Amino acid sequence: MKYDNLLDKYPIPKALKEEIKEELERLNVNKTTAKKIIEKCYEAYLKNLMEPGEAAGIIAAQSMGEPGTQMTMRTFHYAGVAEIDVTLGLPRLIEILDVRKNPSTPMMTIRLTEEYAKDREKAREIANKIEATYILDIADVATDIRNMRIIINLDEKAMQRKKLKVEDVKKKIEKGLKMEVVEEDGKLIIQISEPSFKALMDTFDKLKNIVLVGIKEIRRVIVRKEGDEYVLYTEGSSLKKIMKIKGIDFTRTTTNNVYEIYEVLGIEAARNAIIKEAISTLEEQGLEVDVRHIMLVADVMTVDGELKQIGRHGVAGGKHSILARAAFEMTVNNLLDAAIKGDVDLLRGITENIIVGQPIKLGTGDVELIAKLGGRR
Amino acid sequence: MLVPKHEVLSKEEAEELLRSLGIKKEQLPKIKATDPIAKEIGAKVGDIVKITRESPTAGKSIAYRLVI
Incomplete structure (x- = not known):
């Protein structure tokens, strides 16, 4: 505490101030010694700053x-x-x-709000909500060529794990394909009206790409315990969509x-x-x-x-300079474009002055010295 | 946390800052008016935004950006 007002006068960074303070407190020196130490530290700090030029x-x-x-x-x-x-x-x-x-x-590290972070089940629930689930993850899909239809055999265990209902799946597919889906003793059947093999296969491909739940970009979610909270790691990333989900602490979520x-x-x-x-x-x-x-x-x-x-x-x-750009990449293109446009290189930068063989404005070359003649004899 | 603190400077503060630095405001780094955080704090074109960064070397460092 007592060293704070001594340090306040010096324009040194906060981290350095704290370091000095800690050391002073450890040494427990009096005010005059502290002042001297701080003065020395400030000197050392100035010496370590980047020099102009x-x-x-x-x-x-x-x-x-x-x-x-x-x-x-x-x-x-x-x-x-x-x-x-x-x-x-x-x-x-x-x-x-x-x-x-x-x-x-792409990868995300998602941290949850307190309510969700402590509970494994709740963390898992969010993981299920954001992980993209496709029909092949929860069902076997077969094509029946003779009757021109697609038969979806839902896997009950997978459905339960994902907390999905047959009704929801049916609705999602209907919306995604804009086709009618019929439920028949636990199976979902899509009837293709057109008698064409291509139409059947196209519908099948489309069906495979429908996201039933979750965010399309998030391909996989892993729940891990870190310290005393559960953290979600994802393969794939979509910060914008993730931030809208309840239970996610977006101040600590990154990609x-x-x-x-x-x-x-x-x-x-x-x-x-x-x-x-x-x-x-x-x-x-x-x-x-x-x-x-x-x-x-x-x-x-x-x-x-x-x-x-x-x-x-x-x-x-x-960069403004043609020569500097030409020296970096695509030399001919840059020079040609500049020539066509009639560009002028003002030779203000470093690269172009090295190319033409002039002193550069860097270090001691950055200052111009003027000798005062006739001053002291 | 990724986003540091952003504040819009008042007219007087901005003038004072430019005087102490001895520069024109066009010489400051820029931030777009369409930047999500600039929108959030209601910064308008021509304003100066003060950013209080947490620096790994200095502990705390202050930067300024001109809204364009």
Whole structure:
């Protein structure tokens, strides 16, 4: 407590302040010594700040690029959490930085509100509600070619597990196919009016794709106990639809699809998601990269208020300089387009000045010194 | 939690901020007016949004975005 007002004067980050305070409290020093210590810490803090003109972006790129070379090109799909396949390593890192709209293995971690989180049955109930269930999951489907009809043999046990009633299934199918379904001693029968084999098979395919319950994108749900609460892990992801379901604590529910987070929760959430996903991908591979570098990358990707990928359709492609763009990718196309349009390169950036062989505005090159002549003799 | 705290700055606060930073508001990072959170707090084009982030390095950090 007593060190708080001493620290208040210094413009240092909260985390650092707390660290200093903790140490001071442990040492239990008096005010004057504390003041000296804080002063020294502040000095050290200033020395560690990035200097103006320092190439922060290049350092970030190198800091992520070098460990990247140690990552294996091959994807090791491995059971991250509860048998769910997740893309890892370099392919995943590329996916994050490219802002893929459809990542190869979307996954959600769903946490529940208190009422549901403690009870296994209730958690299971929600899992059943969101998992996409198709007719083949709960029944055997056969085609009767002679009578031009499809016979659905419902599996009672599966129905019970999914808490489904025959009535509901019948209604869902009728709605999905826009055809009449007849119930006949526990079986559902769809009669095809047209005597064509193609019509029968088309209806059969359509029937297989009807989602009876759940969210289409959520292919599989796994319930796991974590600490004292049940958490749902899903294969497939649909943040928007999940958030509408009762019993889900959407403040603690996330997906690994960064673009989806951007669409549903906005740019700041996307920034956080990029940092979280990138650092966890690198850490999982045993690579230690300082978060600050990743934070810088995430900042660059989100400055304009929209998610931009690192690449020719995003950050690198948005550069003003023709030469800088040409140096990155598609050299001929960029130069040709610029020539046709009569574009002018103002040579303001780093890349283009290196190309033409001029001093660059970086580090000590960023400042211009003027000598005052005739001052002191 | 993924979404940090967003607040719209009042006119006076915005002016004060720009003066202390010595920049024009166009130089700030942007946030779209159609952004779900910008809509939620009722930010209009031209407003400045203050974002209180939880930073893994600094503990708490404050960022500003211009609504476009």
